Amino acid sequence: MEVQHERSILAITAFQFTESMVGEYDEVVMSVIVPPVMEAGRPLPRAAFYPFMVGVTTDASRQHAIERWHLPHYMKNLHMDFTETEDELSVSISDDGQPVLDLSVTNFPGAPETVLFNAFTVNDEDRFKVNIFMDGQHTEHEEEAGSLTLHPHEMTQELTLDDISSVPFREQWFHGGLQTFEELEKI
DSSP states (O other): OOOOTTOOOEEEEEEEESSOTTOSEEEEEEEEEEOOOOOTTSOOOSEEEEEEEEEESOHHHHHHHHHHHOOOBOSSOOEEEEEEOSSEEEEEEEETTEEEEEEEEEOOOOEEEEEEEEEEEEOSSOEEEEEEEEEEEEEEEOOOOOEEEEOSSGGGTTSOGGGSOSSOSOEEEEEEEEEEEOOOEEO
16 A cells, blocks of 8 residues: 555445335445455455445435434435446436536446445544445446546535546446445444
8 A cells, every 4th residue: 555645545436226224215425445444254345435425315315324324414415317328327416406426337247246345434422334245246347438527516525626537447336236234333
């Protein structure tokens, strides 16, 4: 690992939840990549994330994530437009007509896979970790064929937009997968 002062790896994930405790909703998570926690007898996490901004399309999903997972949220409902073709998945996110971000990932030969990720968060008193398993037809590559455009908006105001590449160096796509959370742990 090489230290790059004042630099981080930005991860943008977008989800369409068709079944959940709070019904259907869409979600975007902006995170920085952090070192994972390795545990004896457990699979090696593919990556670990520290979410600094989450946006959703429903009040119920936002309230659930704040109460259960202590995730920082944008407090208005967003509009998310997912467009899928055989070769690409695109998502455009807006807030009352104001663009927030546009993201596209490209398809690549994949395989059924179960992948472990760690997510970390904090509140005023505690630090937390949760293991997240993604299970589904998984595509991952570094072909630099996707795109990312972040627009000036309250959700992106803490980012130096000019320093963020418009071409993702790694793309992942779970085709119709299942996301499973273990219990939230205090660390």
